Amino acid sequence: MDIVIKLSQFLLSLSLLIILHELGHFIPAKLFKTRVEKFYLFFDVKYSLLKKKIGETEYGIGWLPLGGYVKISGMIDESMDKEQMALPPQPWEFRSKPAWQRLIIMLGGVTVNFILAFIIYIGMAFVYGDNYVANADLKDGVWVTNPAIEKAGVQTGDKIIAINGKKMDRYDDIAKNLFMANEVTIQRNNEEKTIKFPINIINKISNSGVKHSLVEMRIPFIIAGFEKDSPNSKNLKTADIITHLNGIPLQYVDEAVEIFKKYKNQTVPATIKRDGKVIQTTIKFNDKSKSGVAYATRIPYSNIEKLNLYKVNRQTFGFFESIPIGINMGVNTVIDYGGQLKKIFNPKTEAYKEVGGFAAIFNVFPETWSWTAFWSITALLSIMLGVMNLLPIPALDGGHVMFLLYEIISGKKPSDKFLENAQMVGFVLLIALLLFANGNDIYKAIMK
Incomplete structure (x- = not known):
């Protein structure tokens, strides 16, 4: 389906x-x-x-x-x-x-x-207005989810201040601009530093084998599902939030992933939140420190507000107010795409290796129907x-236009x-x- x-x-x-x-x-x-x-x-x-x-x-x-x-x-x-x-x-x-x-x-x-x-x-x-989380509200920085970005020098917990010299005012700006980054200005331990990305970062991202985004908001360990035959599927449920493991507080899921590695062939006491209630339970780990529990990497803005994780800024616009905003979005998209083409035509970036056809376009669409997407x-x-x-290639409209302008x-x-x-x-x-x-x-x- x-x-x-x-x-x-x-x-x-x-x-x-x-x-x-x-x-x-x-x-x-x-x-x-x-x-x-x-x-x-x-x-x-x-x-x-x-x-x-x-x-x-x-x-x-x-x-x-x-x-x-x-x-x-x-x-x-x-x-x-x-x-x-x-x-x-x-x-x-x-x-x-x-x-x-x-x-x-x-x-x-x-x-x-x-x-x-x-x-x-x-x-x-x-219709949808403008919903966003301010970058300044990410007090504990971002969660780096792609190893290529981590190898380039950006770590989980870093606050991304600017990309290619452009200040990042919104969290969504980070995800959109990081893919095309030449340099990234971060704040780590209250110190700012600028990291130069390798010129072929696009190819490195693709070869990392990680399909989801490059960075995410840091969120709690929210259970998204279970692997087949998971030993924890009976005592845990989807949407449970793991808040403590063996008495250790788990504020963010990226912290939990690291802590989980410490346990092998153990059953560990855990504290979870379920429908607002605090419940004591246990989590079993196999000989590879795996629990068979899948976690959410991102959640919709409505749930971010419900869990009181970050402030979601919401703006609505009248029809005439929407016109300049929509035009600005279109202009920025044209500029961004022009930058992508520039990278593709530069052999040093190796971005040409990431050029895709119909399958690539097909894979952009989500598996659930979303009019917004x-x-x-x-x-x-x-x-x-x-x-x-x-x-200006013959057989394209631009080729015909080129010859007509010459005429x-x-x-x-x-x-x-x-x-x-x-x-x-x-x-x-x-x-x-x-x-x-x-x-x-x-x-x-x-x-x-």
Whole structure:
């Protein structure tokens, strides 16, 4: 059932992004009286799952979920329709339109991507507001959950003051910026120090084998479940909080993990909290100091408030207040993604090894349905799609825009033969990138 929910979110998000992107091309093409022969969700290689012709346009759903397309008459695109291009230009064709109209048609898709992302962020600000824990309230620092971050020099209990020189005002800012960190300013034992991260930290994080976040808020030992045949499943329950072990206070789960290592083949007295009541019990450990008890690494803000762990700051916004906030979120996301691309194109960072394909995108979605997560991920993917399509690579929108700008500035239109060759080179390059990204997914699945 979890995989069905995850797949549903993935397909819904992908379909929404593809349809709206292609609408961005379709609408201006129609406004400029340019014939659109096909409008497809997914690719219809050899055959279609569904199709219906309305007017001059065939609308359909293909069987290959690697994207979508609109086929515009008289345009050199992935269809490579040389027969049509060999005929005299017709007034309804793309090639017969003024360069400025063709430019608007080509920019339509990415424009819609960015507009969609900004609308989502505005809507999220209006509907969900802004909930956060101030970084200053993490009195005992953060819990480092990824060994690569620990090896880089950041320890559990450190207060992360700034990342890349930018002050971290909120806890959420830490998790978002740490992945791209070049240097981290921390406070340890009331002393500030700046730690330089290795240039290939992204690759080290990926190779650490730890899938969850890099750092977490320090929280108590809250039981999240039990391993099969755990000897402690009878006397302990999910949501119990272990507060003492063998008389030793356990304030945070990271402390408990270290203390548990001391006990082997022992039954140890423990104190737990259950529904507000204090209960005395015992915890059994095997010969590997394992208890078979799984603990929570993070909890929702509602539970943070309920357990009185940290102060949760809540802000609500009216519709017009949400507009600048949503726009600011969108701008920051574009800037952050630009920084990621910069790292990917720098071989020294080895970030190119972490480029993923459809499996990587699929794995971003949670296994439980969450509209907050769905819209947040969809907005990010929309920006990623917009930025990637703007890259000046033939066969992408950015490649067409590059040649159109050359035509507008120079007054000379590249020949159809040149555009056909450029389209072919761009198509081969895109296939190579697609194989590389999805090949990375396959390699990680096999090796890890």
